[in-house]
Amino acid sequence: MTDAIRIRDLTWRAGKEFALRDLSMTVPTGAIYGFLGPNGSGKTTTIRLMLGMLAPEHGTIDVLGHAMPKFAHRALAKIGYVPEVVHLYSRLTVDEAMRFHKAFFATFDDAEADRLRRRFGLREDQRIGALSKGESGKLMMLLALSQRAELLVLDEPTDGLDPVIRREVLSALVEYVDVHQATVFISSHLVHEQERICDWVGVMDGGRMVAELPMQEFRSGIKRLRVLNAPPTRDAMPFSVLSRDEISLHHEDWVVRGWQPEMREWFQRSGAELREIQDLDLEDSFVELLRGARGVTTEAR
Amino acid sequence: MFAMILRTQWAWTRVLVALLALIAFLTPVFAWRISGGNDRAPGAMQLIKGLVLLGPMLGFLALFGSFVLAVYPWTIDAETKHVYPLSLPITWSRYVGMRYFAGALTLLVPALALYVGNRFAVSMITLPPLLQAYPGTLAFRFLLAALVAYSASFALQYLAGRRATIVALLLVLVPTLIFAAAELAGARGFGDAVGRFLFEWPGPFSVFSQPWVLIDV
Amino acid sequence: MFSRIDSRSPTPIYAQIADRIRVAVASGELRAGDSLPSVRALATRLRVNPATIAQAYRELEREKLVEMRQGAGTFVAELGADTRAHEREAAARRLVREMLTEAARLGLAPADLRAALTHELPETQ
Numbered sequence: 280m281t282d283a284i285r286i287r288d289l290t291w292r293a294g295k296e297f298a299l300r301d302l303s304m305t306v307p308t309g310a311i312y313g314f315l316g317p318n319g320s321g322k323t324t325t326i327r328l329m330l331g332m333l334a335p336e337h338g339t340i341d342v343l344g345h346a347m348p349k350f351a352h353r354a355l356a357k358i359g360y361v362p363e364v365v366h367l368y369s370r371l372t373v374d375e376a377m378r379f380h381k382a383f384f385a386t387f388d389d390a391e392a393d394r395l396r397r398r399f400g401l402r403e404d405q406r407i408g409a410l411s412k413g414e415s416g417k418l419m420m421l422l423a424l425s426q427r428a429e430l431l432v433l434d435e436p437t438d439g440l441d442p443v444i445r446r447e448v449l450s451a452l453v454e455y456v457d458v459h460q461a462t463v464f465i466s467s468h469l470v471h472e473q474e475r476i477c478d479w480v481g482v483m484d485g486g487r488m489v490a491e492l493p494m495q496e497f498r499s500g501i502k503r504l505r506v507l508n509a510p511p512t513r514d515a516m517p518f519s520v521l522s523r524d525e526i527s528l529h530h531e532d533w534v535v536r537g538w539q540p541e542m543r544e545w546f547q548r549s550g551a552e553l554r555e556i557q558d559l560d561l562e563d564s565f566v567e568l569l570r571g572a573r574g575v576t577t578e579a580r
Numbered sequence: 581m582f583a584m585i586l587r588t589q590w591a592w593t594r595v596l597v598a599l600l601a602l603i604a605f606l607t608p609v610f611a612w613r614i615s616g617g618n619d620r621a622p623g624a625m626q627l628i629k630g631l632v633l634l635g636p637m638l639g640f641l642a643l644f645g646s647f648v649l650a651v652y653p654w655t656i657d658a659e660t661k662h663v664y665p666l667s668l669p670i671t672w673s674r675y676v677g678m679r680y681f682a683g684a685l686t687l688l689v690p691a692l693a694l695y696v697g698n699r700f701a702v703s704m705i706t707l708p709p710l711l712q713a714y715p716g717t718l719a720f721r722f723l724l725a726a727l728v729a730y731s732a733s734f735a736l737q738y739l740a741g742r743r744a745t746i747v748a749l750l751l752v753l754v755p756t757l758i759f760a761a762a763e764l765a766g767a768r769g770f771g772d773a774v775g776r777f778l779f780e781w782p783g784p785f786s787v788f789s790q791p792w793v794l795i796d797v
Numbered sequence: 798m799f800s801r802i803d804s805r806s807p808t809p810i811y812a813q814i815a816d817r818i819r820v821a822v823a824s825g826e827l828r829a830g831d832s833l834p835s836v837r838a839l840a841t842r843l844r845v846n847p848a849t850i851a852q853a854y855r856e857l858e859r860e861k862l863v864e865m866r867q868g869a870g871t872f873v874a875e876l877g878a879d880t881r882a883h884e885r886e887a888a889a890r891r892l893v894r895e896m897l898t899e900a901a902r903l904g905l906a907p908a909d910l911r912a913a914l915t916h917e918l919p920e921t922q
Contacts, residue, residue, distance in 0.1 A: 311846055332666045356669035366663035370592065370656065382584035383668045449844040457837045457847040474804040475845045495809065555902070558807030 281344055283308045283430050283462035284329060289338035291328060298324050299486045302338070306464055306479070311456060313477030313494065314466040315565055321486045322466045323363065326434055329464075330360060343430055356384065359423025363435040365415045369408030373401050373418060377425070384426045392425035399447060413444040420448050424455050431455075431463045437472060449476065474498075474561040482568055489572040490536075494561075501564040502538045505555035506531045506546065517542050521571030534559070534567040581670065582678050589682035592653050597686050600645040601693035604722065607634050607641075608694070608701035608794060624705050628795050635792030638694070638718075642725035643788065645690065649683055650733035680734055687726045695719035698794055711795050718794050725787040798826075802843055810845055814853040816891070822862060822873060823884035833863065833871040 284306035291299045299321050306312045316322050327333045328340060331351025340347040345354040367376050373396065381387040396403070399417040407415065416436065423431055431452075437445040453476065456463055467473055473480070480497050482490040490497065501521070509523070509531040518535040526532055538556075546553040559567065590597075611630030612623070657665065657679065665675050698715030707713060798821065802813050821827040833839075836854065840847040854871050857863040862880070865871045900910055 330667065332663070352669050352671045352674075354669075355667060358667075360667045362663055362667075364660075364663075366660045366667070368588065368656065368664065369659065371588070379584050379588065382581050383670070446844060450841045453844055453847065454837065454841040457840060471804045472844075475810060475843070475849075478846050478848055498809065560805045560807065562805075 281308065282306060282341075283310070283343060284312075284464065285339075285341040286325075286329070287339045289325075289328065289340065290336045291324065291333065292336065293324075297486055299328075302483075302486065302488055304481055304488055304491065306462060306481075308462050309460055310479045311463045311477045312465070312479040312481060313473035314464060314481050314483065315468070315470065315473060316466075316483035317569065318468070320483045322483060323434060325483070326432060326464075326466060330355065330358065330432065356386075357429040359426050359428030359431045361416075361419045361423050361431070361433045361436050363438070365407070365410075365419065367407050367415070367419065367422075369406070371407055372403065373405050373407065373410075374403035376407060376418065377422065380422045380426065386427040388425050388427055391427075392421060395421045395424060395451065398451070413440045416440055417444065417448060420451060424451060427459065429459075429461055431461055431465075433463065433465045433467075435467055436465065437469060438467065445472075452476070470562040470565055471560075480561075482565065484569050484572050490568055498558070498561060498564060500537050500539075501559050501567065502535055503557040503559055503563075503567075504533045504535060504538075504553060505557070506533055507552040507554055508550065509533070510549040510551050517545055519571070521567045530554070534571070536568065536571070582682070585675075585678045586682045586685065589653055589679065589686060592656055593649055593683070593686060596645070596648060596652070597689050600641060600649075600690040603641055604638070604690040604694035605697035605700075607637055608697040608718075610634065611701060611794075612705065624707055624711060624795060627701060627705055631792060631794050638722055638792050639725065639788050641690070642722055643729045646687065646726045646729035647733040649686060650730050651737050653683060654679065654734070654737060676738065680731075683734065684727060684730060687723060687730060691719050691723035691726065694722050701794070707795070713795050715794065718792065721787060721792070728787060799839070799843055802845070811849045811852040811856070814839075814850065815856050816888075818853070818857055819862065819884050820888050822876065823881055823888050825881070827873050829873055829875045831873045833873065835870055 282305050284304065286302060286304040289299055289302040289304075290297065302321075302325065304325075314322060314325075324333070328335055329342060329347065331340075331342075331348030331354070334348050342354045343357055345351070347354060368379075371379065377392050377396070381389065381392075399414075399421060401410075401414060401418060401421070405414070407418070410418065420433075420436065423433075433452075436452075437448055440448065449472065452463070455461065465473065465477065474494065478494050480490070480492065480494050481488060492500075505526070508529055517539075518537045521534045521536055523534075524532045543553055608627075608631065611634050612626040614630050614633060666672070668675065670678075695715055695718075698713070698718055702713040702715055799814065799817055802810060802817075804810060806813065808816075818827065818833070827833075833854070834842070836847050836850045839845075840850045843850075854863060854865060858865050858871075861874055862876070862884075863871050864874045896910070
């Protein structure tokens with residue numbers, strides 16, 4: 280089964296600074312892939328490249344088996360895109376927008392579109408320009424789902440939406456994914472939401488991928504260790520240290536990645552004492568990962 | 581797909597198109613009125629004279645009307661930086677082509693209105709033996725002029741949208757440089773030659789400069 | 798029933814869901830033969846990856862607490878009296894483990910905990 284999205288050694292820049300360099304990403308078919316990264320890390324640019332709206336300087340992009348941007352028009356027939364900012368024609372009404380979309384996507388399901396429209400509380404005669412942020416978010420999601428897309432690419436789909444609408448949109452998304460076994464790519468800074476829904480996570484920082492692995496592995500593999508009489512970090516450690524903080528004279532907090540329970544022995548052998556092992560939630564894991572990637576503290580691989 | 585593009589094109593420009601059609605229709609109808617004709621004594625001469633006066637109006641209509649019809653819908657499309665059409669499963673060139681043709685098709689409406697106006701005006705007068713009316717030819721000429729202006733405007737603003745400054749500079753600098761060079765080299769009448777090249781048959785803009793004639797021998 | 802699923806908690810979500818069902822079984826809230834929401838329905842309601850729900854159900858099925866019947870859904874299994882008692886015991890131990898972890902963090906000794914327990918427990922039984 281080919282991957283839904285395969286990006287290799289992608290390089291792209293605007294101006295003198297490189298926006299993306301040697302970026303490689305794999306989104307397995309059927310995954311719900313959470314794309315995390317701070318603002319300015321190049322997430323939206325990556326999405327634009329993925330959809331064939333920009334051409335890379337170097338590297339390959341394959342989406343649903345089609346090379347982008349050359350065959351973008353083929354891949355896009357099966358991709359439902361929900362951008363961060365409303366991209367629909369503001370002069371159209373909800374109904375006209377649905378008809379327009381249907382004219383371009385052969386797989387558009389009228390009955391489903393109508394069902395979602397009613398569920399989201401959108402009226403046919405509302406002008407898109409007059410919709411609130413939440414309503415236009417719902418409409419864009421409606422179009423992507425009614426299209427029966429194989430791949431959904433969502434850029435901050437719930438940002439700025441009130442909690443009620445956020446839940447409505449996410450419920451519709453989860454239901455769709457289960458019914459259609461679609462692949463979903465969600466770029467969002469709402470880390471806790473990503474954690475509930477995504478089974479894969481890709482972390483980006485400064486134009487590069489910093490980590491890409493199954494969500495559970497990511498969470499279970501990052502731990503905060505309370506260490507007494509900590510040894511100096513050496514290359515021979517079985518895990519990678521993202522950060523070290525001195526708590527008191529002899530106590531240090533280490534945040535490590537790739538932790539396995541057997542690694543306790545390493546501490547025993549180095550004469551240190553492992554006082555406590557703490558789980559981190561995704562947000563803290565994400566922050567610590569970035570600290571490590573940016574080399575704020577010593578890191579060993 | 582094209583039908584949808586045409587629908588949005590029509591929805592966005594129908595007021596303008598209706599306005600152009602109205603003016604196109606009224607131009608021949610009023611032509612004989614403004615040169616002294618009235619309901620009791622309309623005549624072929626009044627119509628001819630009137631059109632000599634109002635004819636250029638058709639030229640302006642074709643020129644500026646088409647310009648707005650080319651630019652306005654594309655501006656709407658560019659409001660959202662074309663993100664939506666870029667996400668549709670068609671190549672970009674096909675999309676641009678469809679927008680272009682949709683706009684070009686709407687030009688048929690004022691041309692048709694002109695044709696009707698011509699027929700109407702001609703029906704109000706009696707033609708003397710040696711003269712003939714060309715209502716269709718005039719309308720067709722208008723359509724051609726409109727298409728030329730539309731295509732030029734569309735191409736210009738499509739390019740300018742991407743590199744506005746460069747295109748603007750080219751439009752100003754290049755002709756200026758050419759004319760300056762020609763003057764310096766002592767090629768008098770260079771401007772006239774260029775003008776003739778562009779505006780006389782078979783130059784591209786000749787359709788604008790020749791007289792707009794409804795009745796002729 | 799599942800309103801307190803918290804992604805901020807260090808416990809993985811599938812474990813939280815499974816625990817919640819275990820507690821419901823232990824307390825009698827869920828009885829043998831009761832149906833659990835379908836994977837899709839629960840995933841949609843909680844806005845959680847369907848695979849996570851499936852994982853929770855599968856774990857409970859391994860423990861013989863629930864039965865996943867193809868095409869019909871997931872149901873609470875026939876429970877012996879000792880199953881419920883076993884679950885209650887497990888739930889109590891989980892609670893105490895959490896308390897002990899927290900106490901260690903606060904630097905409390907077992908004697909401190911016993912004193913507090915005696916003080917806080919009502920004087921019945």
